[in-house]
Amino acid sequence: MQQAQQAAIQTYHAAINDQSQLYNGSEYFNYTRFYQLVEGNQFHPGAAAQPGTLTYWGHRYAGIPLLYDIHLDQVVVRQPNSLFDVALLSTEVSAFTIGNRSFVRLAGPVADQGAGPGFYEVMLAGADLRLLAKRYKDMLDQPAQNMTRVVFSSADRYFLQLGDDQLLKIKxxxxxxxxxxxxxxxxxxxxxxxxxxxxxxxxxxxxxxxxxxxxxxxxxx
Structure with missing residues (x-):
């Protein structure tokens, strides 16, 4: 009985440590607050946090409220009972989902064949290939009649990954x-x-x- 209690306590502390690591990143600052008028937003697929899964520092988390800032290519965690969001260290996020959308991080030589290191949306995954999309949002300052104004515009690039080491541009x-x-x-x-x-x-x-x-x-x- 005592061994079972100790095992349960260890499991609890391990879970707490995992969660603390998840919320121990830097604060995410919403840089659009500098503007009086904002057209569009910097997030994909939307500006509202959605439940997702996340693999961070080798640990998998589920049911986490997530945002994806594609202008900065950064995953953001919405903290429960807090006014602050957490910006995760991108190099340690290997994969995540938001709603029904899946993303992976590419790095190294295979990423250099595409749009460089970063997060790519998995549009389709087969036995020997993956169709990926690199999402972008450009941010353009457009001053207008004594107001600070910013406009976000979207762009996408597509890639076909064959095996582990080949990435082809798809136009x-x-x-x-x-x-x-x-x-x-x-x-x-x-x-x-x-x-x-x-x-x-x-x-x-x-x-x-x-x-x-x-x-x-x-x-x-």
Whole structure:
């Protein structure tokens, strides 16, 4: 009985230590407070914290209120019962989810093939590939009639990760076809049948659909 109590106490203290590490980062300062008028925001997918999972310093946390500042490429934890949010050390966040969106951190040579070290959204994950999106928000000062004004604008870049060490830039149809030359005819037929890449506004959805179709095809010699 005493051993069971000691084990429970040790487990409790370990959990507390893990949580304290999570909330022991630097304070996140919302830099848009300097402006009187703000159009848009610096967060993705939205400015409201959502429950998520997080792998930080090798520990996995679940049900944590998270924000993702994509202008700074920084994960932010909303502290319970506190006026302050915590900015996590980006190099120690290996993966996280916000709502139904998943993100991974790339670093080293594979990241250098893409947009550099940082967080990439996992759009699609197959047995031997991942379709990734690098999200950006630019911040532009636009003074207007005695007011300080800032505008956020979004941009996205797409990458196809093959294995652990190859990252290809994906701009559209031709990039996907070039990545899979052995399946080119089948992919072209799928593009025609589904009328993909006919609307620039649907480019991301079309890239996802085409790569998803590729994952359903058998490998060819």
């Amino acid at each position: 559209g149809k031709q990039s996907v076809l070039a990545a899979f030359p052995r399946h080119r005819k089948l992919l072209l037929r799928h593009i025609r049948d589904k009328r993909l890449f006919t609307d620039q506004q649907a480019r991301e959805a079309d890239i996802v659909q085409l790569v998803l179709y590729r994952t359903s095809l058998p490998d060819r010699p």
